[in-house]
Amino acid sequence: LKTTTTSPATSAYSRGDALAWRPATSLLHQLRHLGVRALIRDDAEATALASADFGNVSDAQPPPAAVLYPSLPEDIAKLLRASCTHPSPFPVSARGCGHSTRGQASAPRGVVVDMMSLGCHAGGSSIRLSVSVDGRYVDAGGEQLWVDVLRAALAHGLTPWSWTDYLHLTVGGTLSNAGISGQAFRHGPQISSVQELDVISGLGEMVTCSKDKHADLFDAVLGGLGQFGVITRARIPLMPAPARARWVRLFYTSAAALTADQEGLIGINLGTAVSGLMDYVEGSVVLADQGRAGSWRSSFFSDADAARIAALAEEAGGILYCLEGALYYGGAAAARGGESDVDQRLDVLLRELRYARGFAFVQDVSYAGFLDRVRDGELKLRAAGLWDVPHPWLNLFLPRSRVLDFAVGVFHGILRRDSTTGAMGPVLVYPMNRNRWDPDTSAVFPDEEEVFYTVGILRSSVPAWTDDGRQLLRRLEEQNEEILRFCEEMGIPCVQYLPYYGDQEGWEKKHFGPAKWARFVERKRKYDPKAILSRGQRIFTSPL
Numbered sequence: 001l002k003t004t005t006t007s008p009a010t011s012a013y014s015r016g017d018a019l020a021w022r023p024a025t026s027l028l029h030q031l032r033h034l035g036v037r038a039l040i041r042d043d044a045e046a047t048a049l050a051s052a053d054f055g056n057v058s059d060a061q062p063p064p065a066a067v068l069y070p071s072l073p074e075d076i077a078k079l080l081r082a083s084c085t086h087p088s089p090f091p092v093s094a095r096g097c098g099h100s101t102r103g104q105a106s107a108p109r110g111v112v113v114d115m116m117s118l119g120c121h122a123g124g125s126s127i128r129l130s131v132s133v134d135g136r137y138v139d140a141g142g143e144q145l146w147v148d149v150l151r152a153a154l155a156h157g158l159t160p161w162s163w164t165d166y167l168h169l170t171v172g173g174t175l176s177n178a179g180i181s182g183q184a185f186r187h188g189p190q191i192s193s194v195q196e197l198d199v200i201s202g203l204g205e206m207v208t209c210s211k212d213k214h215a216d217l218f219d220a221v222l223g224g225l226g227q228f229g230v231i232t233r234a235r236i237p238l239m240p241a242p243a244r245a246r247w248v249r250l251f252y253t254s255a256a257a258l259t260a261d262q263e264g265l266i267g268i269n270l271g272t273a274v275s276g277l278m279d280y281v282e283g284s285v286v287l288a289d290q291g292r293a294g295s296w297r298s299s300f301f302s303d304a305d306a307a308r309i310a311a312l313a314e315e316a317g318g319i320l321y322c323l324e325g326a327l328y329y330g331g332a333a334a335a336r337g338g339e340s341d342v343d344q345r346l347d348v349l350l351r352e353l354r355y356a357r358g359f360a361f362v363q364d365v366s367y368a369g370f371l372d373r374v375r376d377g378e379l380k381l382r383a384a385g386l387w388d389v390p391h392p393w394l395n396l397f398l399p400r401s402r403v404l405d406f407a408v409g410v411f412h413g414i415l416r417r418d419s420t421t422g423a424m425g426p427v428l429v430y431p432m433n434r435n436r437w438d439p440d441t442s443a444v445f446p447d448e449e450e451v452f453y454t455v456g457i458l459r460s461s462v463p464a465w466t467d468d469g470r471q472l473l474r475r476l477e478e479q480n481e482e483i484l485r486f487c488e489e490m491g492i493p494c495v496q497y498l499p500y501y502g503d504q505e506g507w508e509k510k511h512f513g514p515a516k517w518a519r520f521v522e523r524k525r526k527y528d529p530k531a532i533l534s535r536g537q538r539i540f541t542s543p544l
């Protein structure tokens, strides 16, 4: 274990509340005394980095007091045991890449565990990422990025089956939410395809769990928002990998036509000729004033095509819908179909789907290139200084029967009426089959109907330190609140994905509802009774 400390304890931390520690000057000393030997920093640079996140939205939470850089999972277990046995237990949060948007990975006045440092020690990724070809699974450290999981599996002609749109997220971070993308209709979210986990509970116990062993902890942690334990390893099943993807974008002038086609593709209206022909199904709303740079996906179209699409949007009253799909083929998954099969499937789709004729766009790309498609957009936005800006994202799940009411009120109403010129980013809308979600996990999703939609309003503002930036951010946040109010008033039973609520009442009443909340609290009492873990989520603020 590393024993280096890089700076004296300087943070101004000494509060009178129930969970405060003793003054900061003794912080490192206390942890050493309690047996925590890993590298810890409590200088301003380390704590500022650990409290910043992708959201870049100012957050009223106090910053963490220190950051732990573990070499081994045992370092995290020691920290958690130190907190548990301390007279004033202190908050501890695992932090993957900090892709949260509201401080969820921070630990107010506590210790943030920098998960990425696990992969940097003891031989790094090769030890914390290993593929079993015979067993058809990959064991990935909780800190590993999905893009590295993909590379490791592809080296053996294998691949996990469920993904997120963006792959530079950690395994532990997405499994704490759900992990969704256009494959979820068929394979469920990423939490539906995990075989086994190594977890360190809030009591500092290291537990290997699965559906057969400590099943309650396993289910609690999946979609558990970091509340029950730190995931240090996940075993993810693999299947033969395709080599390539036909990547398709089709434009629609109505939400009804888009959603009817999406539902046919995911197999709801069984009997339609298109059911099951696509391996990935998503969709988005294209607002005329969004601008080409406004989408991460803008590189798909030539200038001439973009101009035609913009003209169609004008004609359609300022709003278009885009169905995005992919058909995999070739490679080790050739049983699924080779090139002639994919051509046939595509022909059927282009004939049967009800998009605006003349507005079908197809690219042929490698499977890995398709899955890592958002990276391209990220690099462009970074180069333009538009990545580290505020991201007041709003993600919702809503039942299929209300998606068109939502489209009228939100896409054609709130988002069109109050122009937020300057805001950028995709507005995603696509359906998922509820039976691919496991109700025993902690993830919350609508369970009234067989199908529910996800709507991701993934907009970003301009830099917050300018007057324009502050105003635009305020406007976007007001719009998010208006959207939630609209759903409430219209009786649209939506729940947030990647949720944020300011207080426990919001979590209990708006997010979980009585039965799921009771189970969540029960699990918290069992696995983290002192409410140490992931305080940045603002679910529990005191011991149970």
Ligand code: FAD
Pocket (backbone or CB within 6 Å): 053, 054, 093, 094, 095, 096, 097, 098, 099, 100, 101, 104, 105, 106, 115, 142, 143, 163, 164, 165, 166, 169, 170, 171, 172, 173, 174, 176, 177, 178, 179, 180, 181, 225, 226, 227, 229, 230, 231, 232, 498, 534, 536, 537
């Ligand atoms: P962090 O922000 O570091 O942590 C998130 C939460 O998980 C915190 O509460 C933290 O304490 C907890 N946590 C982190 N690591 C662990 C661990 N090992 N064990 C236990 N708890 C842990 N999500 C999707 O589902 N689909 C998408 O397509 C998608 N696309 C995205 C694109 C971008 C550009 C971004 C920024 C986010 C996207 N997300 C998507 C959301 C993403 O899945 C979540 O933000 C996820 O939490 C990010 O992982 P992270 O490692 O950055 O987590």
